[in-house]
Structures are given as structure tokens and as C-alpha cells.
Amino acid sequence: MDLLTSDTLTIAKNLLGYRLVHESDEGITAGIIVETEAYLQDDPACHAYRKKSVRNAPMFGVAGTIYVYQIYGIYYCVNIATNQKDVGEAVLIRALEPIEGIDLMERRRKSNVLKNLCSGPGKLVQAMGIHKGMNDWHILKDDLKILPPLSDYSQHPIVTTTRIGITQGVELPYRFYFEGNTFISKK
């Protein structure tokens, strides 16, 4: 997969259309990535902006390393580390369009509203059964995988905007999503 060999912003855009698949004991869940955000080394909103720490260490791993962190004490978010080893950059997965294991997602989320299952970083983590034990896994080697698109999205228009839920680096246009998609995290 040459997805991971480009720069972080390009990867964030290219990830749209790829599938996120989790093969768990409860069953398989999968969704199409429809919304991402990029976090760069020289970006004040990036967890790795200042220095490497125990928490953000996976961001400094080889491209494809999974970084799971807890936010607001309750929720978790998933990132894919990008760039070379020792460069702290990553792409946050913000929304999925569910395609497989929807009944399992509904049980995990305690909701049967399709558009409410994966329309946000904390929601998709719940629906997919992602947990902090996956921290430092790799999307090519472990049970949480990124697989190539099932169809050609290369002509699909992508909207670029500023990121959500941050207080620093607010003006940076590092959020990407498929134009017109109804599964993204904001209406």
C-alpha cells in the first residue's frame, strides 16, 4: 500500500474512501472513512507539538501505527501515525459510513439510527469496538485494519475546512470530508 508513503496532509485526503475494518471476538465491523483531520509536527493543536511523551509516543512510530487516546475522561479517538519514524504526525479518523456489522454497531452504540453510529471520532470508536489496548498496533499487521476502497473515489469531490473541537491552530485547513456525504460529524 503506497497510501502511507506520502506526507500527512496528502494521506489525510487519500484515506477518504478507504475502509476501516475490525475483526473482533464479537464479529466484524467495517466502515468507509468519510472524514479525517491532519495533525502536523509544527501544529499547536497536535499532541506531539511540544515533545514526545508516554501518551503521544505512537504518533512517533512508523507510518500506520495506531494511536488511541482518551478524551474528556470518557471517550476515545483513533489516529493513524504518518510520516517517518520519530516524526510526530498523525491523521484522526472522524467519521465512517457503516458497511458491515451494522447490527453489532447498533448494540455497541445502543442506537439503531444508522447516521448516528459513526458520525464522530468518539462514536466510531464505540461502534467499531476500538479500545486503548490497540494503542501502538499497526493497521497492516493487527486486527484493526485499513483496506483499499471498494470502488473508485478518485473523482469524488473533497471539501477542505478547519478542524473541530480545538482551541489552537483553529485557522489551519486540515479537515477533509467527502462532499455531500451524510455520515460526517457535522450537518
Place this chain on the structure above:
DNA sequence: CGTAAGATGAAG
């Protein structure tokens, strides 16, 4: 409809 606030833990 809309907006506002509370939950809750780890890092700095």
C-alpha cells in the same frame, strides 16, 4: 427546533 452544561481521567 436551538443552546448549554455535565461527565470524568490523564497529562502538563
Place this chain on the structure above:
DNA sequence: TTCATCTTACGG
């Protein structure tokens, strides 16, 4: 004290 969120409660 801040924080890359989500849900519920409440007013119109």
C-alpha cells in the same frame, strides 16, 4: 487546569 467529545436537559 486543559482537553482532537457526546448526550441530555431545558427553553422557545
